[in-house]
Amino acid sequence: MRLKVKLLGIEAGGPLIVALNPKIVKSLDLEPADRVRIMGDKKYIVAVADVSAKISEDEIGLFDEVQKFLGAEDGQYLAIIPEEKPMSVFSIKKKLAGQRLSKDELYEIVTDIVDNRLTQVEIAFFVAAAYTRDFSIEETEYLARAIAESGEMLNLGTKPIADKHCIGGVPGNRTTMLVVPIVASTGVTIPKTSSRAITDPAGTADTMEVLAPVSLDFEKIREIVKKIKACMVWGGGLDMAPADDDIIKVEHPLSLDPTGILLASVMAKKYSVGATHVLIDIPYGPGTKCDLKRAKDLEKRFVAVGKNLGMIVKTIKTDGSQPIGNGIGPALEARDVLYVLMDDKKAPQDLKKKAIFMAGQLLELVGKAKRGKGAALAKKQLESGKTLEKMREIIKAQGGNPQIKPEQIKVGTDIETITAEKDGIVIAIDNEKIKRISKFLGAPNDKGAGMFLHKHVGDKVKFKEPIFTLYAESGRKLSDAIGFADSNNPFKIK
Amino acid sequence: MRLKVKLLGIEAGGPLIVALNPKIVKSLDLEPADRVRIMGDKKYIVAVADVSAKISEDEIGLFDEVQKFLGAEDGQYLAIIPEEKPMSVFSIKKKLAGQRLSKDELYEIVTDIVDNRLTQVEIAFFVAAAYTRDFSIEETEYLARAIAESGEMLNLGTKPIADKHCIGGVPGNRTTMLVVPIVASTGVTIPKTSSRAITDPAGTADTMEVLAPVSLDFEKIREIVKKIKACMVWGGGLDMAPADDDIIKVEHPLSLDPTGILLASVMAKKYSVGATHVLIDIPYGPGTKCDLKRAKDLEKRFVAVGKNLGMIVKTIKTDGSQPIGNGIGPALEARDVLYVLMDDKKAPQDLKKKAIFMAGQLLELVGKAKRGKGAALAKKQLESGKTLEKMREIIKAQGGNPQIKPEQIKVGTDIETITAEKDGIVIAIDNEKIKRISKFLGAPNDKGAGMFLHKHVGDKVKFKEPIFTLYAESGRKLSDAIGFADSNNPFKIK
Numbered sequence: 004m005r006l007k008v009k010l011l012g013i014e015a016g017g018p019l020i021v022a023l024n025p026k027i028v029k030s031l032d033l034e035p036a037d038r039v040r041i042m043g044d045k046k047y048i049v050a051v052a053d054v055s056a057k058i059s060e061d062e063i064g065l066f067d068e069v070q071k072f073l074g075a076e077d078g079q080y081l082a083i084i085p086e087e088k089p090m091s092v093f094s095i096k097k098k099l100a101g102q103r104l105s106k107d108e109l110y111e112i113v114t115d116i117v118d119n120r121l122t123q124v125e126i127a128f129f130v131a132a133a134y135t136r137d138f139s140i141e142e143t144e145y146l147a148r149a150i151a152e153s154g155e156m157l158n159l160g161t162k163p164i165a166d167k168h169c170i171g172g173v174p175g176n177r178t179t180m181l182v183v184p185i186v187a188s189t190g191v192t193i194p195k196t197s198s199r200a201i202t203d204p205a206g207t208a209d210t211m212e213v214l215a216p217v218s219l220d221f222e223k224i225r226e227i228v229k230k231i232k233a234c235m236v237w238g239g240g241l242d243m244a245p246a247d248d249d250i251i252k253v254e255h256p257l258s259l260d261p262t263g264i265l266l267a268s269v270m271a272k273k274y275s276v277g278a279t280h281v282l283i284d285i286p287y288g289p290g291t292k293c294d295l296k297r298a299k300d301l302e303k304r305f306v307a308v309g310k311n312l313g314m315i316v317k318t319i320k321t322d323g324s325q326p327i328g329n330g331i332g333p334a335l336e337a338r339d340v341l342y343v344l345m346d347d348k349k350a351p352q353d354l355k356k357k358a359i360f361m362a363g364q365l366l367e368l369v370g371k372a373k374r375g376k377g378a379a380l381a382k383k384q385l386e387s388g389k390t391l392e393k394m395r396e397i398i399k400a401q402g403g404n405p406q407i408k409p410e411q412i413k414v415g416t417d418i419e420t421i422t423a424e425k426d427g428i429v430i431a432i433d434n435e436k437i438k439r440i441s442k443f444l445g446a447p448n449d450k451g452a453g454m455f456l457h458k459h460v461g462d463k464v465k466f467k468e469p470i471f472t473l474y475a476e477s478g479r480k481l482s483d484a485i486g487f488a489d490s491n492n493p494f495k496i497k
Numbered sequence: 498m499r500l501k502v503k504l505l506g507i508e509a510g511g512p513l514i515v516a517l518n519p520k521i522v523k524s525l526d527l528e529p530a531d532r533v534r535i536m537g538d539k540k541y542i543v544a545v546a547d548v549s550a551k552i553s554e555d556e557i558g559l560f561d562e563v564q565k566f567l568g569a570e571d572g573q574y575l576a577i578i579p580e581e582k583p584m585s586v587f588s589i590k591k592k593l594a595g596q597r598l599s600k601d602e603l604y605e606i607v608t609d610i611v612d613n614r615l616t617q618v619e620i621a622f623f624v625a626a627a628y629t630r631d632f633s634i635e636e637t638e639y640l641a642r643a644i645a646e647s648g649e650m651l652n653l654g655t656k657p658i659a660d661k662h663c664i665g666g667v668p669g670n671r672t673t674m675l676v677v678p679i680v681a682s683t684g685v686t687i688p689k690t691s692s693r694a695i696t697d698p699a700g701t702a703d704t705m706e707v708l709a710p711v712s713l714d715f716e717k718i719r720e721i722v723k724k725i726k727a728c729m730v731w732g733g734g735l736d737m738a739p740a741d742d743d744i745i746k747v748e749h750p751l752s753l754d755p756t757g758i759l760l761a762s763v764m765a766k767k768y769s770v771g772a773t774h775v776l777i778d779i780p781y782g783p784g785t786k787c788d789l790k791r792a793k794d795l796e797k798r799f800v801a802v803g804k805n806l807g808m809i810v811k812t813i814k815t816d817g818s819q820p821i822g823n824g825i826g827p828a829l830e831a832r833d834v835l836y837v838l839m840d841d842k843k844a845p846q847d848l849k850k851k852a853i854f855m856a857g858q859l860l861e862l863v864g865k866a867k868r869g870k871g872a873a874l875a876k877k878q879l880e881s882g883k884t885l886e887k888m889r890e891i892i893k894a895q896g897g898n899p900q901i902k903p904e905q906i907k908v909g910t911d912i913e914t915i916t917a918e919k920d921g922i923v924i925a926i927d928n929e930k931i932k933r934i935s936k937f938l939g940a941p942n943d944k945g946a947g948m949f950l951h952k953h954v955g956d957k958v959k960f961k962e963p964i965f966t967l968y969a970e971s972g973r974k975l976s977d978a979i980g981f982a983d984s985n986n987p988f989k990i991k
Contacts, residue, residue: 011505011506011507012505012551013505013507013516013549013551013552013558014548014549014550016547016548016549022507029942030942032936032942034695034749035746035749035750036746036749036750053510054508054510055507055508055510056508057506057507057508057561059508060856067551088750092750092751095751096751096752096753099628099629099751100624100628101629101755121615122750124617124618124621124747124750125750125751126617127622127625128621128622128624128625128750128751128753130622131593131621131622131626131629132625132629134593134594135593135595135625135626135629135630136629201528213942227701252529253529253618255528255529255530256529256530256586256616256618257584257589257590257593257619257621257622258590259590259622260591294908315682364612404660428903443528448523448524461820
């Protein structure tokens with residue numbers, strides 16, 4: 004069948020879609036989400052056929068993605084024929100039915116996702132399969148390899164390469180920005196890619212961006228890491244593990260975080276940078292992504308998948324029941340990091356302690372410190388100023404101001420401090436409420452927005468003493484946040 | 498935020514969607530599939546925000562569905578604000594996690610589906626939940642009620658009302674067109690709504706349409722049923738259980754048929770017509786929808802859900818391992834039905850026997866025949882010509898030609914007969930291959946397309962004797978089917 008191109012002038016938003024008249028759809032015996040092959044001048048493309056009464060019977064409506072690929076023009080005639088579903092659809096069904104997938108089947112699913120050959124509904128069924136069915140260690144390994152190999156690899160050509168990861172969920176937990184310069188200051192290579200926050204007040208990439216640009220290309224990253232052993236960049240700006248983004252997009256509507264995909268996604272990124280020694284931080288407890296049971300399960304799986312990928316993985320379960328550090332939100336967290344690096348008296352001790360512990364673990368893992376001696380080495384590197392020096396090298400290499408002082412970091416100028424209504428002791432701080440309030444304040448998009456916590460769990464408070472301060476970049480956002488915080492105070496005082 | 502309307506001039510295909518510039522999406526803190534509320538002059542609507550670089554920063558792109566609802570015009574300014582996800586999304590996640598849903602939660606999901614408040618991805622997660630998690634009898638009952646009440650009900654105001662249903666999967670199995678007139682000929686009310694085929698060569702609605710129009714409205718159906726006790730119409734043309742169509746659309750890409758939704762969907766339709774006594778045919782075996790184990794599970798569930806809905810349900814497990822009747826495809830099946838009704842020597846005996854058995858069961862269930870005497874009554878009604886008379890009343894009432902003869906039914910004129918390559922006995926006929934070949938021939942869209950089976954399992958065949966004949970309405974379709982059948986002969990002869 005030959006049809007006349009009608010350019011729709013709009014993107015379908017990823018999946019390859021064309022629009023056809025209902026009669027044409029029927030005459031081709033197509034059902035919802037069935038596919039057609041469209042023959043261009045030099046190449047063909049397979050797209051999903053959507054039904055539209057706005058397209059006449061001699062036309063085919065092209066969304067931008069298909070138009071660009073074919074280079075088709077308005078009014079041009081193209082031949083179309085029905086096309087079978089890709090095999091990956093059957094593999095997804097197989098997994099949803101609880102069966103094991105082979106390496107080839109998993110690779111095919113990932114390739115089809117990256118090449119936009121699957122619809123969002125089909126990817127949703129894959130996510131649902133991962134959420135409801137167990138992925139074996141081998142399946143997780145293959146999925147991680149497939150996700151990594153669907154994009155570019157860093158290929159530094161050196162060993163060992165250290166890396167760390169935190170599965171997230173705890174506000175203010177910016178250990179990466181301390182662990183990376185500590186470890187690198189001992190001469191160990193640690194090329195760190197991080198994400199931006201989706202539901203949290205800040206991701207490491209958001210916070211690092213306060214100090215230096217984080218959207219660097221692979222060539223620049225290789226150059227920096229070869230020279231100074233470390234970087235802290237935004238992974239999402241790279242063509243690294245691109246399948247991941249397509250999957251996350253579909254996970255978001257239900258805020259799903261299926262174990263199989265979580266593991267594969269994290270390990271794919273470690274594999275992409277060529278990591279040989281990896282420390283994984285698994286915070287657990289109320290308001291985090293897992294309870295102790297899931298944390299233990301994740302630990303076992305991370306180590307096993309890592310082994311299959313040729314990495315030595317060590318996991319730590321940490322207390323995630325309250326925020327780490329004082330600042331929440333990019334600018335306020337960046338200040339905390341600088342205070343720790345400068346050994347300033349304003350440095351939050353919980354953040355410093357956790358960073359030293361983690362850096363110590365990683366130094367031991369990579370063989371830079373003997374067993375039990377890692378933390379001491381990390382502490383020495385931090386307090387001697389060598390870590391600050393390394394951090395300044397990183398900031399400079401990435402294009403930031405290496406001499407920046409904490410006070411120079413701009414925070415929101417619409418400010419409100421919440422004080423205690425009675426004397427007492429802080430017995431709990433609710434992570435979820437901290438995240439919600441910070442979101443209302445504008446974090447992470449407004450870099451200066453966020454919260455400063457004057458108190459932590461166990462601290463004594465007196466009547467009218469400040470508990471937390473809100474920072475926003477607009478009065479409206481501040482008042483929205485105050486309104487929410489009024490009836491959702493994250494601090495429990497007894 | 499106020500944005501200028503840009504009409505996109507195309508349907509989104511169901512879900513309510515608007516397109517926004519990436520910067521606007523970011524400034525509103527929206528993630529993929531997040532929603533916005535758009536304030537029109539007199540009413541507002543909640544739609545999912547898609548990202549499009551083709552929309553400028555002061556614009557909002559409206560797909561047809563949103564435009565029509567708001568009555569918005571090109572260039573008009575509309576206020577938009579971010580909107581929370583509907584609660585039904587959280588219920589879907591809850592079910593996917595394996596928890597029970599309440600009546601309210603299930604009703605909310607169905608209402609949101611019908612009102613286009615859920616995206617296809619979100620509905621896909623609901624389908625995946627039904628596929629991977631068990632629905633209790635109560636959950637199935639509530640889902641059935643919600644689906645039924647989402648549309649119009651027949652409300653005949655009479656009792657008893659008989660109904661029958663076959664879960665499908667067996668080609669040629671057109672018992673409905675015999676059971677309905679047999680039962681109605683005894684004075685029992687049986688208003689039958691049927692579906693068109695999606696993957697099969699014909700649905701009852703497709704085959705009945707060969708004899709009479711099947712797209713009738715509720716008013717006409719009520720009028721007919723009050724007068725002659727029966728009808729055989731297309732359910733899909735009515736606003737009956739509309740949620741069903743939206744769900745089926747999402748099931749199709751993976752050809753999923755989750756038990757919870759299957760049960761709720763069938764029972765919703767019975768509930769919509771006010772059925773009090775229902776016979777459910779569950780064919781099982783190779784090439785059908787279930788094996789014996791699933792058939793037994795379905796039986797128990799159908800009876801229990803029916804009881805909760807105030808219906809008396811009887812199930813029968815039947816042999817679905819080979820086609821029923823000789824004709825496959827709308828016209829050829831309609832011929833078979835007429836031959837049986839006319840007690841012609843060409844009548845396929847397997848179809849006749851199954852119809853008598855089923856009608857007998859239903860007559861006993863509804864109290865028209867004593868236990869063990871139903872089949873005899875059904876046989877009498879059929880062979881006495883009373884059933885043919887009732888069928889002619891139905892055909893006439895629906896607007897068809899009541900005097901039509903089997904030979905007057907047009908079948909495809911592109912014909913090819915496949916003969917035996919050796920002497921032997923038919924030991925199996927593959928339903929799946931029969932369906933595929935019939936699809937190639939053009940069934941069910943081409944009414945005259947299909948197959949005629951000269952032999953059934955157990956029949957002796959001689960070298961060069963006809964086994965099956967292919968009918969198509971175009972030479973190309975015939976040759977495509979022959980090509981497929983050449984290497985996929987559905988007949989196994991030994």
